[in-house]
Amino acid sequence: MLQPVKTESGSVEGIPGRDRSVTVFRGIPYAAPPVGELRWRPPQPPEPWPGVRRADTFGPVAPQAPGPELAGLDLPMSEDCLYLNVWTGAGADDERPRPVLVWIHGGGFRVGTGAHLRYDGEALARKGVVVVTFNYRLGALGFLATPELSAESAHHASGNYGLLDQIAALEWVRRNIAGFGGDPDRITIAGQSAGAGSVNFLAMSPLAKDLFHRAVAQSHARHCRDPELRFLASSYRTPADAESAGARYAAERGARTLRRLRSLPWPRLVEGNASAVDSEADTGGPAKPPLFRPVVDGWVIPDGYEQTYAQGLQNDVFYLAGNNLDESGAVPESTFAIYRTAGRRTWRPGAPPVHVTREAFVNAAHEKFGAMAEEFLRLYPAHTDDEAGRAHCAAVRDNARISTWLWARDWTAHAGRSVHTYFWTHPSPVMGQDPPRASHGSEIDFVFGNLHPEHGSWSEEDRAVAETMSGYWANFVATGDPNGPDLPHWPAWSADTPSVMELGGGFAPVPLADPARLDFWQRFFLTQQAW
Numbered sequence: 001m002l003q004p005v006k007t008e009s010g011s012v013e014g015i016p017g018r019d020r021s022v023t024v025f026r027g028i029p030y031a032a033p034p035v036g037e038l039r040w041r042p043p044q045p046p047e048p049w050p051g052v053r054r055a056d057t058f059g060p061v062a063p064q065a066p067g068p069e070l071a072g073l074d075l076p077m078s079e080d081c082l083y084l085n086v087w088t089g090a091g092a093d094d095e096r097p098r099p100v101l102v103w104i105h106g107g108g109f110r111v112g113t114g115a116h117l118r119y120d121g122e123a124l125a126r127k128g129v130v131v132v133t134f135n136y137r138l139g140a141l142g143f144l145a146t147p148e149l150s151a152e153s154a155h156h157a158s159g160n161y162g163l164l165d166q167i168a169a170l171e172w173v174r175r176n177i178a179g180f181g182g183d184p185d186r187i188t189i190a191g192q193s194a195g196a197g198s199v200n201f202l203a204m205s206p207l208a209k210d211l212f213h214r215a216v217a218q219s220h221a222r223h224c225r226d227p228e229l230r231f232l233a234s235s236y237r238t239p240a241d242a243e244s245a246g247a248r249y250a251a252e253r254g255a256r257t258l259r260r261l262r263s264l265p266w267p268r269l270v271e272g273n274a275s276a277v278d279s280e281a282d283t284g285g286p287a288k289p290p291l292f293r294p295v296v297d298g299w300v301i302p303d304g305y306e307q308t309y310a311q312g313l314q315n316d317v318f319y320l321a322g323n324n325l326d327e328s329g330a331v332p333e334s335t336f337a338i339y340r341t342a343g344r345r346t347w348r349p350g351a352p353p354v355h356v357t358r359e360a361f362v363n364a365a366h367e368k369f370g371a372m373a374e375e376f377l378r379l380y381p382a383h384t385d386d387e388a389g390r391a392h393c394a395a396v397r398d399n400a401r402i403s404t405w406l407w408a409r410d411w412t413a414h415a416g417r418s419v420h421t422y423f424w425t426h427p428s429p430v431m432g433q434d435p436p437r438a439s440h441g442s443e444i445d446f447v448f449g450n451l452h453p454e455h456g457s458w459s460e461e462d463r464a465v466a467e468t469m470s471g472y473w474a475n476f477v478a479t480g481d482p483n484g485p486d487l488p489h490w491p492a493w494s495a496d497t498p499s500v501m502e503l504g505g506g507f508a509p510v511p512l513a514d515p516a517r518l519d520f521w522q523r524f525f526l527t528q529q530a531w
Contacts, residue, residue: 032171033080058115059083065274084134087121090181097183105192123449130182136165143292145242159295190216197233209349222319223406224305227284290349312414318480322422327440342528361388428506429456
């Protein structure tokens with residue numbers, strides 16, 4: 001077991017993991033509590049502490065609406081939430097530093113915590129990786145922008161406090177991780193959904209330059225002209241839109257001044273965050289992004305995807321990115337009848353449409369594709385409701401694979417390091433899903449090697465898939481290449497090969513789509529606004 005570790009703020013003592021070769025450090029403060037006058041300000045260094053701090057308890061979760069993301073967690077909720085956790089198998093006498101994985105939790109920038117059992121780093125630590133998870137400010141507390149907040153900023157920017165927390169956590173890791181056996185020159189950031197969106201934004205942020213060397217975006221690395229980008233977790237706001245929405249939000253709470261806004265109890269600020277959508281965003285359909293999300297503010301995020309990549313201004317790192325079979329509105333065929341019965345009465349922020357009737361499918365095609373709708377309907381024909389459901393899912397999946405392939409083309413135009421893309425297809429029983437499906441986030445348990453009984457009934461096949469997936473991720477964290485001994489070969493992205501690596505249901509490259517559909521999507525994207 002690793003002995004107490006000295007950090008820049010004081011010494012910390014961890015506890016043994018379930019495997020006693022792994023030491024776990026929970027609840028290490030990486031920034032000062034963002035309360036009082038520090039609410040809606042960049043994170044400040046943590047206060048030093050005397051003696052040895054026992055790091056045996058996760059820190060409080062960031063204020064958020066209670067939901068399934070917190071199920072099974074007996075943790076307080078507090079604005080004093082900027083804590084991180086470390087899993088390491090390093091011993092005091094280890095000479096070779098280990099690669100580091102910094103995991104950014106998802107949750108639509110509204111909910112979630114780095115303390116969730118699914119992100120337990122012990123299995124990856126046994127593979128030689130030092131794993132870090134952390135909390136960051138969410139919802140209005142993490143992403144509120146107003147004219148007054150921008151005016152008081154030295155950078156004339158507001159709305160990216162949650163991203164600034166993430167950068168502060170990475171700075172802490174760079175300065176302190178060597179004491180935990182980690183290599184500050186081999187840091188990977190990774191996340192799923194809003195965590196993947198965060199990875200994409202950090203990869204464009206000059207403030208994060210040299211803080212990481214590899215990046216993993218699990219779901220939603222999309223082409224800059226893909227309309228799906230506008231409501232998924234990789235969506236962003238302009239300063240004017242963000243400040244206007246923030247001013248309305250403050251006025252609705254009776255806060256006419258910043259002093260009053262900062263004096264409001266946090267439950268008043270969290271109220272309504274879980275369902276708050278940006279109704280003004282044009283997404284080509286009914287889906288809308290979360291109201292509170294990152295801002296292209298000219299400082300933390302200087303520009304959008306197209307301009308950043310076109311000018312080669314992104315942080316040149318190794319990248320791994322992909323999507324899942326049953327997400328972004330695609331669902332298993334066995335659930336079509338359930339979706340027809342349930343319908344869609346309210347829209348969760350970032351939730352995609354699911355079209356399983358012919359009428360809904362055809363109407364959505366005309367709304368989204370306009371003059372190209374009839375061509376789309378010839379490529380994805382539907383004469384019955386079931387055919388419409390199958391055509392809808394096929395189109396969603398083609399869109400995702402093609403969009404990520406085109407994203408990689410834009411990324412690599414001015415970046416020198418390799419990109420690996422994937423499509424996850426393994427049906428998972430995670431969270432009791434019936435039927436099992438390769439749903440949004442279902443790959444997380446396999447990546448971390450955490451097939452906990454609390455999250456599903458796992459088979460031997462599941463365990464074999466988890467061993468392969470965690471092996472790929474551990475290799476990528478170590479070298480920037482997921483390949484290794486006894487693993488199916490995963491070719492890097494190539495502009496000459498329109499394919500993607502299937503993971504889970506099989507482990508081999510598969511085509512993006514048939515040639516006619518591939519051509520359609522590329523031409524359609526050219527008609528869309530670039531983000």
